[in-house]
Amino acid sequence: MLKTTPFHARTAALCVSHAWRRWAGYVVASAYELSHEREYHAIRSAAALIDVSPLYKYLVTGADSARLLDRMVPRSVARAAIGQVLYTPWCDAAGKVLDDGTIARLGETEFRVTSAEPSLRWLEANATGLEVAIADASDATAALALQGPNARAILQELTDVDLASLKYFRLTAARLRRIPVTISRTGYTGDLGYEIWLDAGDALAVWDALVEAGTHYGITPAGMLALDVARIEAGLMLLDVDYVSARKALIESQTSTPYELDLGWTVDLGKEAFVGRDALAAEAERGAAWRFVGIEVDWDSLERLHAEAGLAPRVPSAPWRTSVPIYARSNQVGYATSGVWSPLLKKYIALAHVPTRWAAPGTPVDLEVTVEHQRKRAAARVVKKPFFDPERKHA
Amino acid sequence: MANNTYDAIVIGGGHNGLVCAAYLARAGRRVVVLERRERVGGAAVSEQVFPGFTYSVFSYVVSLLRPEIIRDLELPRHGLHVLPLESTLTPLANGDYLAQWNDHDQNRRELARHSLRDAEAYDEFGRLMHQMARAVKPFLGMAPPDPASLAPRDLAGLARVARHFRGLHRGQFHALHKLLTMSAADYLDEWFESEALKGTKSASGIIGTLLGPRSPGTAYVLLHHYMGELDGVFRAWGFAKGGNGSVSAAIAASARALGAEIRTEAPVARVLVENGRATGVALESGEEIRGTRIVSGLDPRRTFLDLVGACHVPGELVEAVRRFRFRGASAKVNLALGALPDFTCMPGRGPHLRGAISISPSVDYLERAYDEAKYGEFSRRPYMDVVIPSMIDPAMAPPGKHVMSIFAQYAPYRLNGGWTGARREAFGDAVIDTLSEYAPNLKSIILHRQVLTPADIERTVGLAEGNIFQGELSLQQMFSLRPAPAWAKYRTPVDGLFMCGSGTHPGGGVMGAPGRLAALTILGRASG
Incomplete structure (x- = not known):
């Protein structure tokens, strides 16, 4: 059970x-x-x-522990100070994201890795020939x-x-x-x-x-619903909701690279080698085809669509996590994967995948909304993430 | 057209013969099915061998039944109801067990109990097999093109195959290469470390075949079984309410509704051949029935050597048919039980009794069972796939009582000294003794026992050497080689004579694909 x-x-x-x-x-x-x-x-x-205990947690120790992690993730682990925590995705050889999580440097040769999916096999597969011990501490x-x-x-x-x-x-x-x-x-x-x-x-x-x-x-x-509202406001993506692990994807189009997920900042191409580096270097050169962006729905448009049905505007107070079409110039160009009415910002916001040409902040797009069983398109625009970024977060 | 001439005469009322007849009738053809026994279904029959208890006497689960057949023949409307069979329990000698559950989280937790790595690898393995099954599956729906032929239809078929394979990623192609060449055990060794998991997974590579899990070629058969799971959304996998006979009954009802005539207790003695053309059949009663097309649902040996006669068939085909490997390897034990078996590893009544119970604790266990069969003995400790149908469909037994279906392997057709009544019961004892090690109350609850060796299977339903697939599903007799090179497309060298049984592509299991593809060939609609 x-x-x-x-x-x-x-x-x-x-x-x-x-x-x-x-x-x-x-x-x-x-x-x-x-x-x-x-x-x-x-x-x-x-x-x-x-309670976030279900996260997968691994302890990586040994002389080569930083080397192992540097081999596995696109961020530079060797440069992390003791006591530093890195957020990072990690990829397969094609540069497609497998999972994302944190790497905490507990000591010179001691790290705790968290992930959304079990990662023991992947850690071990990358540890070949290295002096490391990997323990599942989940x-x-x-x-x-x-x-x-x-x-x-x-x-x-x-x-x-x-x-x-x-x-x-x-x-x-x-x-x-x-x-x-x-x-x-x-x-x-x-x-x-x-x-x-x-x-x-x-x-x-x-x-x-x-x-x-x-x-x-x-x-x-x-609980998880409250956390979900907050993480959408914070513009943080979630595995299996906002993206599909390359390990589970059945077709190529289901996979994403860090650049496509707006995580280009985690990719350190200056590192000599890590899994997926060549593919990511090539992508950095030509530019990512997709972007993961924030979407803000235009209130007047939402109100008008409801008014046409004789209703007051309704907004999702609980976060949704289905695929919802994004349109530009009346064609579907992308899809939103998470959305919610932000009770703090008083805005209907969503996280969405769109081709790069539609990804610039301010770009007008439409989000599909269902009003009284009818599918409508509400005017929206691409906005910068995070939607909410208080001073106290870093202060 | 004379009144007594049919457009098609189907010999054998097994599920493929019935499917073929239904499709022909659906196309407006006048069809008769001739079945030797008093009931249709062939090896997919439900019978009350012991009063009040219904056995799925031979085949016992629905796994590969083609979704298009279910749709085309409207089988649910004709009574087919597939109930889920959701778990596999592998009891182990040390009192522990390995369970595979339908629920992903539950399954992962259980696998992780045995190996964290296996729990992770399981999903990736499943995904790869899904992709491989997708790669191979289109061939289940096409008549196999002859690679040596230049006929437009063959070339088009080969082009489709080539196009299809070009669509595979490099890694997928390599995996396919491995699946086509390796043994199930070696292939699984690349993925898993838990013996119980490898044993249980490798078992699906040996079912119905006189090969062990370490015999090359068995990896492919693993894939064959994954194809059923591809239709998981469609839910074609499970246990047919009323037993597997209700699959046949539904197909027969559909065929009748479409206008096919079905005659039971009508054993065919021979196919009438005049000037190289099949013109009808003679029944054992002496009655002759004329037909434009004669379709045999029987295996290639009985079709060509018994019904047609070697004199009407080219020598090389006769040779190929003689060499076609049957080698029945499995037996069936059906039990009527006064109560539920109590498994030491998971005592009492529980969801595990609604799923399969697999006696396959390790690859070594299966390979040792094979070792005995290799030299003509039955396995004293056989591999077993056990289900308790009455836990899934209570109507299979009186209230509070149960039926148990045990597929047991190896019981080689060519047993040293031959199968006698005493040898049959000795094998039955080996099955019960072995299972009792895991469920100690078993012997005390048995009300009735039926043991069917390959010899019994051959005698009762006619499958040559008791092979459940009408010929082994080994690579040298698959696709364009099933049953023989150049005769893999349901046609035969005898004009007007066709084949529609599991001995043709894509092979056995209650799949129905050979019957459908044969009908489409006869109707001139087969692709490939």
């Missing part, structure tokens, strides 16, 4: 909605309360506690995301480590009360936030400590 996370004893008791969903073979809450809205607002106005390591403007204050109540000096995408070893954890200044919400990595055996104690310390700061357990 499905697995439960190390926090299940707490999350199950909180999940009054009984709305569970699957994530990497685990059951996790979609929303604890009957609606995800308050959970979302906690991310943006207080602090949300999110089940043994629990993970919590504490995200929102009050995240720092809550966490600081529990630890002596000075969190104000922990920079964006850095990590530190710490003790929460007396429990050893790793705290990284990372997250999937585009807000001020931390992720806490701990032994699965300490999960409930850490959860309880955070809830206790956070209650006065409005800490709110949040």
Whole structure:
């Protein structure tokens, strides 16, 4: 049957909605309360506690551990400082993205890799001839995301480590009360936030400590729906939703390169070799055919389409993750893969794949919307991602 | 046209004969099917051998039945209801098990219990096999072109093959090359490390064939079985409600509705050949029936050597037919049970009893079972594919009671000393003894047991040497070589005589494709 996370004893008791969903073979809450809205607002106005244990986690150690990762991913790992966390995709030999995740440099020769899909075989396949040890720490390591403007204050109540000096995408070893954890200044919400990595055996104690310390700061357990709204606002893509792993794609057109996913910034062609380098160098030369962009729907257009049906405008308060056509000059040119009404920005936003010629911010496009069973095209335009990028995220 | 002359006479009411007749009738032809037994279906029959208990006597699952046949013949309207068969449980000697479930997460978790790497490799393997099956599948729907022929239709067919293969990626082409040349065991070794997984996967490479998992060529047969899964969306895979006889019954009902005549207890003694042309058949009763086209659903040996007679067939074809490898390798054991078997590795009633139970703990286990057969003995510890049909369709047995279908291999047709009643029961004992190691209560719940060796299969339904595919699915007798070079397109050297059984392309399994393609050939509509 499905697995439960190390926090299940707490999350199950909180999940009054009984709305569970699957994530990497685990059951996790979609929303604890009957609606995800308050959970979302906690991310943006207080602090949300999110169980992200289903992430796959690997410990890579040994003299050649940086070499292995540098061989595997397009970003430069050797240059990462101890305590630095890198977000990166990784590709097959054709430069097509297999997965994306983070690489945390825990020590000179010690890394933690997270991924959306199991990656043991791929790590091992690239480790041939190298002096490394690869351990699957997925089940043994629990993970919590504490995200929102009050995240720092809550966490600081529990630890002596000075969190104000922990920079964006850095990590530190710490003790929460007396429990050893790793705290990284990372997250999937585009807000001020931390992720806490701990032994699965300490999960409930850490959860309880955070809830206790956070209650006065409005800490709110949040499920996947709230997280999904936040990550769309943050312009962050999701495997199996916004792109298909080259490992699973059945046809070429289902695959994407980092450039096509707007992750060109992660590709370091100065590195002498990594999987997919030649293909990506060639693509860098000729330019990517596709782009992954932000779309903002024009309110007046949406209102008019509904008015024609005699209705007030309706917007998706829960995030959707289906493929929705994007039109330009009345032809379908691309497709959106995630979208939601942003309760904070008061805008209907979406993430979409479009050919490069339609990808410049400001380009007018149409997004298909269904109004009273009729398919319509709402005016929209390409906008820069992220949709929401608060100062506090990096500050 | 005289009243007693048919447009087509189909010999043998197996599922392919019925499919062929239905398609011919659908095209307005006057068709009669002549079946020796008292019931149609050939090896796809359901019978109450023991009162109250329905056995799928021989074939027992629907795996490759072509979706176009289901649509064209409107089989659901004529009673076909395919129920899902969703898991495979492989019990292991140490009391553990390997289960393969339909649900992706559940399956991955179970595989990861045995090997994290296998759990990851499983998806990639599945994707590659899906692509390979897609690469090969178009050939299931076409009459195989003769590579040595310059006829326009053959050239067009070969061009289609070439175009199709050019569309493969380099990696896919290499994988196909491996599948066509390697053994199932070697191929699986490139992917997996868990013995139970390799054993169970390799089993589908040996079914119905007197080869072991380490025999070259068996990798391809793995692929043959993946083709059924390609139609996963269509859900053609599973267990037919009422047993496999209801597949035949649905096809027969469709054929009758389309105007075909079906006669049972009408054994054909010989095909009438006049001036090199087949003109009709003579029944064992002496009755003669005339037809413009004679279509044999029987295997090539019985068609050419028994019904037509070697004197009417070119010597080289006679030779080819004599060399065509049958070598029945499998037996069937059907049980009526007073209660459910209790498996040590997963006690009690549960979803595992609604799926297949595979006795295939390792490649070594299967290869050892083959070793005995190679030298003319039956396997004392055979490979088995077990289903409990009454768990899927309760109507198969009285309430609270069950039927169990056991496909067991190896039971070689050419057993040292021959198959006798005593030898048959000794093999039955070996099957029950082996299965009892995993389900200790088995012996105490058996109410009735039916053991069918290849010799019994040959005697009952006529399949030469009891081969369930009308001839091994080995590469040297596939595609343009099935059943013989230059005669792979359902035609024969005898004018007006056609073949439509599993002994023709694309081969066996309750697939129906040979019957359909033969009909299309007769109607002049076959592509390829």
